[in-house]
Amino acid sequence: MESGTLSLEEIQKRIEQLSPEQALEEIKAANGDLVLLDIREPHEHAEAHLEGDVLVPPVEVAERIDELAPDTSQRLILYCRSGARSARAANLLQEQFGYDNVANVEGGILAWQEAGLPVDEAEGLTSEQRERYSRHTMLPEFGVEGQVKLLNSKVLLLGAGGLGSPTALYLAAAGVGTLGLVDDDVVDESNLQRQVIHTTDRVGEPKTESARKSIEALNPDVEVIEHRTRLSAENVLEIIKDYDVIVDGADNFPTRYLLNDASVRLRKPVVSASILAFDGQISTFVPFEGPCYRCLYPTPPPAELAPSCGEAGVLGVMAGVLGLLQANEVIKLVAGIGEPLIGRLLLYDSLGTRFTELKVRRDPNCPVCGPNAEEIPQSEMGKFPDYEAFCAR
Numbered sequence: 001m002e003s004g005t006l007s008l009e010e011i012q013k014r015i016e017q018l019s020p021e022q023a024l025e026e027i028k029a030a031n032g033d034l035v036l037l038d039i040r041e042p043h044e045h046a047e048a049h050l051e052g053d054v055l056v057p058p059v060e061v062a063e064r065i066d067e068l069a070p071d072t073s074q075r076l077i078l079y080c081r082s083g084a085r086s087a088r089a090a091n092l093l094q095e096q097f098g099y100d101n102v103a104n105v106e107g108g109i110l111a112w113q114e115a116g117l118p119v120d121e122a123e124g125l126t127s128e129q130r131e132r133y134s135r136h137t138m139l140p141e142f143g144v145e146g147q148v149k150l151l152n153s154k155v156l157l158l159g160a161g162g163l164g165s166p167t168a169l170y171l172a173a174a175g176v177g178t179l180g181l182v183d184d185d186v187v188d189e190s191n192l193q194r195q196v197i198h199t200t201d202r203v204g205e206p207k208t209e210s211a212r213k214s215i216e217a218l219n220p221d222v223e224v225i226e227h228r229t230r231l232s233a234e235n236v237l238e239i240i241k242d243y244d245v246i247v248d249g250a251d252n253f254p255t256r257y258l259l260n261d262a263s264v265r266l267r268k269p270v271v272s273a274s275i276l277a278f279d280g281q282i283s284t285f286v287p288f289e290g291p292c293y294r295c296l297y298p299t300p301p302p303a304e305l306a307p308s309c310g311e312a313g314v315l316g317v318m319a320g321v322l323g324l325l326q327a328n329e330v331i332k333l334v335a336g337i338g339e340p341l342i343g344r345l346l347l348y349d350s351l352g353t354r355f356t357e358l359k360v361r362r363d364p365n366c367p368v369c370g371p372n373a374e375e376i377p378q379s380e381m382g383k384f385p386d387y388e389a390f391c392a393r
């Protein structure tokens, strides 16, 4: 009878069936003197497989068996996901190729894992992810562990504009699992010179929506959360509370102070950069480990010294340079590698191509993170002084 016309049940009756426990015992005792075949596809094998096996997808069994087991009396143990594909392959080898010592693992690797027996597992990454992030995972300092941390991380970007665009693109490519975007603006033609996440045909669209489209096209692993609003004293705590790291690309001082005070209170690290004309600067604020934004700038500069990019002009690539330095800081913080810019202010002069680093210390008189800073009572949570006064135009 042609095996192709037999039901799975009939095939299983013809083949020696081993429980996972029996198979494991035999594999151990054989000490390498048997051939263990995984009859599945490569991506299934990559996720989890039995130690010491050989992957042979179903379509390759007939052509490869000669090379894998030249002697037809060789003991063969076959398995697959649930035991069906391997049973058919075992039947083929037994009936058509003359192998007379073939067994099948009943219930496959699923039953094996259910029984709590050991498998070689790719921790936390699917086979698609192993492929996509292979240049990360092959870095010994980063590894699968670092990638899993990125995939489980939640990063909030304040602004989907100049700094936010490159930061978001690279964090998305890197596999940050959740990216929140706070922006209430729409894409304008004058943005496209530096805000590379947006495109010409999306002029007039909300920036968060345009950014979400680019991110989703780049990496389906990333979940984008749109906060189509302006950060305010009323919403800041609620918006930032679920994120691990916040990236401050805000273009105005009231928002920077507001974010600082809220992030110190919730102990959220903030990577903060700014760009103007041909200059940029960046630092990383980890509450109580290093200075906060107010330690660095106890009072905001007068408004005429803090023009927005729209009024003052900025070299487009500045957004890219500082935006990617931001992304680099975020990745280090999340993966727990390297030395973040805590207590250091890095200045970049693009015309001279010079980086300068300044030390920044915690201010013992800081009203927010200093030792004498007053705990704001629970009833005051979410209420902040009127920052508009700082930057009245």
Ligand SMILES: [Zn+2]
Pocket: 291, 292, 293, 294, 295, 296, 362, 363, 366, 367, 368, 369, 370
């Ligand atoms: Zn401070």
